[in-house]
Amino acid sequence: MIQDYLANVHRENVMALGGVHNLLNELKNENVLLGLTTGNLEPIAYAKLGRAGIDDYFSFGGFGSDSAKRPCLVEKALERARKIHGFKGDSIFIIGDTPRDVDAAKPFHLHTIAVATGRYSTTDLEKTGADFVLESLEDVKRVRGILGI
Numbered sequence: 001m002i003q004d005y006l007a008n009v010h011r012e013n014v015m016a017l018g019g020v021h022n023l024l025n026e027l028k029n030e031n032v033l034l035g036l037t038t039g040n041l042e043p044i045a046y047a048k049l050g051r052a053g054i055d056d057y058f059s060f061g062g063f064g065s066d067s068a069k070r071p072c073l074v075e076k077a078l079e080r081a082r083k084i085h086g087f088k089g090d091s092i093f094i095i096g097d098t099p100r101d102v103d104a105a106k107p108f109h110l111h112t113i114a115v116a117t118g119r120y121s122t123t124d125l126e127k128t129g130a131d132f133v134l135e136s137l138e139d140v141k142r143v144r145g146i147l148g149i
Contacts, residue, residue: 001041002043002044005047006047006082007042009048009050009051010016011143012048012051014048015049016052016053016054016137017053017117017137017141018024018137018138019135019137020052020054020128021053021054022140023137023140023143024054024057026140027147027149028057030034032050032147032149033048033081033087033094034057035058035059035061035062035077035080035081036049036058036061036062036063036068036077037061037062037063037073037074037077037094037096037101037104038061038062038063038064038073039068039070039073040063040065040066040112041063041065042061042064042065042066045061045063045064045121046058050087051144059084059085060077060080060081060084061073061076061077061078061080061124062074062075062076062077062078062080064120070100070101070103070104071103071107071138073104074094074104074105074107074108074110075108078092078108078139086107091111091148092108092110092111093110093111093112093113093146094110094111094112094113094136095112095113095115096112096113096115097114097115097116097117097118098118099119099124101114102114102125102128102129103128106143111132112128112129112130112131112132113130113131113132113133113143113146114126114128114130114132114133114134115133115134115135116135116136117135117136117137122134122135132146
């Protein structure tokens with residue numbers, strides 16, 4: 001599956017949504033540690049990010065190749081942040097566009113930002129109990145304020 005996807009990723013129409021490049025650049029300039037949690041297998045995840053031009057922002061994560069359970073992906077990403085980068089902080093935000101993303105953060109008492117850029121509306125995402133629900137990430141100043149930077 002990985003070999004097939006990597007051979008054909010050039011056919012994918014993957015792009016970063018509005019505000020994402022600006023937000024990632026600002027977070028990088030602030031030395032914010034960025035990780036990824038995704039149900040994709042790790043090589044496929046990085047290939048997709050590469051198509052969107054944002055693969056260099058994420059040096060670690062939790063992937064579908066680690067577990068089929070979304071909370072385990074968050075746990076794996078947290079482990080890698082500590083092991084690879086020596087992360088010791090507790091100001092951790094999960095930003096996602098599905099109820100599963102919010103649910104995966106709850107066992108670890110992480111802050112959640114749900115973004116209605118996928119198939120779920122703001123109303124759907126508000127029902128998840130996310131700490132913040134946004135239409136998009138285009139208002140970088142607002143996102144920075146939520147993150148406390």
